Amino acid sequence: MEKIYTIKDIAELAGVSKGTVDRVLHKRGKVSQDALERVNEVLDKIDYQPNLMARSLKKKQIYSICVLLPDSKNDPYWQPCIDGINEAKKEFKSFNVKVEIFLFDATSTASFVETSKAVLNAAPDAVLLVPLFHKEAIDAIETYNSKGIISGIFNNQLKSSAIKSFVGQDLFQSGRIAARLLELLVQKGTIAIVHIDEDYENAVHMQEKEKGFRDYFDNLEKGKFEIKTFKVKHPQFKTTLKEYLEANPNISGLFVTTSKAYQVAKIISKNPERKIALVGYDLLENNLEYLNNKTIDFLIHQNPKRQAYLGTASLIEHFIFEKEISAEKLLPIDIINTENAKDYFL
Amino acid sequence: MEKIYTIKDIAELAGVSKGTVDRVLHKRGKVSQDALERVNEVLDKIDYQPNLMARSLKKKQIYSICVLLPDSKNDPYWQPCIDGINEAKKEFKSFNVKVEIFLFDATSTASFVETSKAVLNAAPDAVLLVPLFHKEAIDAIETYNSKGIISGIFNNQLKSSAIKSFVGQDLFQSGRIAARLLELLVQKGTIAIVHIDEDYENAVHMQEKEKGFRDYFDNLEKGKFEIKTFKVKHPQFKTTLKEYLEANPNISGLFVTTSKAYQVAKIISKNPERKIALVGYDLLENNLEYLNNKTIDFLIHQNPKRQAYLGTASLIEHFIFEKEISAEKLLPIDIINTENAKDYFL
DNA sequence: TTGAAAGCGCTAACAC
DNA sequence: GTGTTAGCGCTTTCAA
Numbered sequence: 001m002e003k004i005y006t007i008k009d010i011a012e013l014a015g016v017s018k019g020t021v022d023r024v025l026h027k028r029g030k031v032s033q034d035a036l037e038r039v040n041e042v043l044d045k046i047d048y049q050p051n052l053m054a055r056s057l058k059k060k061q062i063y064s065i066c067v068l069l070p071d072s073k074n075d076p077y078w079q080p081c082i083d084g085i086n087e088a089k090k091e092f093k094s095f096n097v098k099v100e101i102f103l104f105d106a107t108s109t110a111s112f113v114e115t116s117k118a119v120l121n122a123a124p125d126a127v128l129l130v131p132l133f134h135k136e137a138i139d140a141i142e143t144y145n146s147k148g149i150i151s152g153i154f155n156n157q158l159k160s161s162a163i164k165s166f167v168g169q170d171l172f173q174s175g176r177i178a179a180r181l182l183e184l185l186v187q188k189g190t191i192a193i194v195h196i197d198e199d200y201e202n203a204v205h206m207q208e209k210e211k212g213f214r215d216y217f218d219n220l221e222k223g224k225f226e227i228k229t230f231k232v233k234h235p236q237f238k239t240t241l242k243e244y245l246e247a248n249p250n251i252s253g254l255f256v257t258t259s260k261a262y263q264v265a266k267i268i269s270k271n272p273e274r275k276i277a278l279v280g281y282d283l284l285e286n287n288l289e290y291l292n293n294k295t296i297d298f299l300i301h302q303n304p305k306r307q308a309y310l311g312t313a314s315l316i317e318h319f320i321f322e323k324e325i326s327a328e329k330l331l332p333i334d335i336i337n338t339e340n341a342k343d344y345f346l
Numbered sequence: 347m348e349k350i351y352t353i354k355d356i357a358e359l360a361g362v363s364k365g366t367v368d369r370v371l372h373k374r375g376k377v378s379q380d381a382l383e384r385v386n387e388v389l390d391k392i393d394y395q396p397n398l399m400a401r402s403l404k405k406k407q408i409y410s411i412c413v414l415l416p417d418s419k420n421d422p423y424w425q426p427c428i429d430g431i432n433e434a435k436k437e438f439k440s441f442n443v444k445v446e447i448f449l450f451d452a453t454s455t456a457s458f459v460e461t462s463k464a465v466l467n468a469a470p471d472a473v474l475l476v477p478l479f480h481k482e483a484i485d486a487i488e489t490y491n492s493k494g495i496i497s498g499i500f501n502n503q504l505k506s507s508a509i510k511s512f513v514g515q516d517l518f519q520s521g522r523i524a525a526r527l528l529e530l531l532v533q534k535g536t537i538a539i540v541h542i543d544e545d546y547e548n549a550v551h552m553q554e555k556e557k558g559f560r561d562y563f564d565n566l567e568k569g570k571f572e573i574k575t576f577k578v579k580h581p582q583f584k585t586t587l588k589e590y591l592e593a594n595p596n597i598s599g600l601f602v603t604t605s606k607a608y609q610v611a612k613i614i615s616k617n618p619e620r621k622i623a624l625v626g627y628d629l630l631e632n633n634l635e636y637l638n639n640k641t642i643d644f645l646i647h648q649n650p651k652r653q654a655y656l657g658t659a660s661l662i663e664h665f666i667f668e669k670e671i672s673a674e675k676l677l678p679i680d681i682i683n684t685e686n687a688k689d690y691f692l
Numbered sequence: 693t694t695g696a697a698a699g700c701g702c703t704a705a706c707a708c
Numbered sequence: 709g710t711g712t713t714a715g716c717g718c719t720t721t722c723a724a
Binding site for chain 2: 693700702
């Protein structure tokens, strides 16, 4: 049973006062060379772990964190994020933190810009945001940075030196996982990558997934599989895909790079005698329906709830525990079939 | 921004002292009817959330928790559990909790009984244990209970009114997941369930998994699949399985109900022209090797680390935060293939 | 039955 | 530069 040391213990061992120990530990104020050495000597010998409870109890300052994410009205994918944020909020409610949620319309850059201004007005200590729109997100983050506001992102990666943390998945790898699944489902033949591309800015996502997907097949025995890409915008979606499949009767597998696999499932389930394997993303109600009737074979779970939770929690912990923010946190990529889907709703 | 009330606030609002408020909140000591009503009136009006940090800071009592689990020397499956326990330990190290780990030999009931006595001698406030041996585990738990020691279990379910919490997976469902995977891997034909049964007491595990597995196929179109069961003890394992597979040339899929899939993989990889689909359990080094060379198609991850972490954390939180212990916590059952395996080592 | 006060470990203000 | 001290919110002891 190793002893737990307090500042008082250190002060006694070093023959100085608690105040001096505090100054050494936090490098604040002036300390004589002699005292510094005496304290450091003690610190080297023991394993001092500050009592975080005592620290947070003392601190008067209230930290404020804003989370900026798309409204789930237009896309239910975002709904679980709210739960994740609230979970973090609840877990740390005894601490001096305030967490505010700001929603923008995922289909409108203007909405994002406007909401990010509102966040700026709230003058938080940190912002966690979903950088859907590349350029606008960078702008917002740089503005925050110039005001001394820390920025973290989740859901999709974005390179900027002003970003302190990223929580999400390795999308390239995610594409490889889909590829491995389709390799098993379709013994050989043609597989199409389907991008249901509602807004061009999202394309980085899809491109990474496509790259990973193709990478997997590129490293396989040649000639067994042919990989095609099919890109379609929403309005004409239904007829276009139907025609595409009719024009390509050799296609026996589809990889949908967004959460819209149910739209594809709806079309292919009309023609059950043609067996087409289908792999998509996200545990939406609509997707689960087709997963359960086996039109969709596998879904890849991006765990938006946990992403939002971890993003929020790491910012909170940075302030109240002075924890380092880890620059990148990659979540496991969960493979979902009919049987384990419900376990992921905790 | 809702105000955060403290005991001092309540005392002032009710016109009593902090001590009296504390007595009312915790129903300890004597309080006059009048004071009781005044305090309760205030409590009804406001939403009082005790500051857990302040509480833990003050408490002198040190809580002691013992964790009783199999030694990983004989089975590497248990190794991650130690990490999970240590993670919980680290997370709560600022609180007054002591967590001690006791290891027993998973192949020896005597070792379990002995170790559980050592735990009793340590006189902890709570015990978290892996109830590998049904009867002995029940005995131990009832003894703990009679001494006022709280018991939680993880890894496998066990029914007893003396058990306060269970963390683990739904093993029946886990069997269904394996079934669904093999259904996809083997279009039709014969599939064998392989129990590598080292110690009879573990059989509950395997039986549940088998039940789930068969349940899935029972509800499928009849005649497409035939399911067999093959049980083997370790020493004769290698030759027996080989003979079994030779005697049953129609078998094209295997479901190994333990973490020993690599042993099966070793045998079937000797005969690569006969393609046999293989699904097993757990991310052991040995298994991963055969997963990566695609002899094993899927592994099911039982997440022992997280099980141990959650089991430990829920007991700790019960003491320091006075949180309710949830009776049952079922973890998601992760499906692992070549591509997402490494993500699960965080 | 109740209030007052000490003190958990830490931080920050203040005095020397 | 450095030691002392007050106080965060809570629990617990001690008088009254």
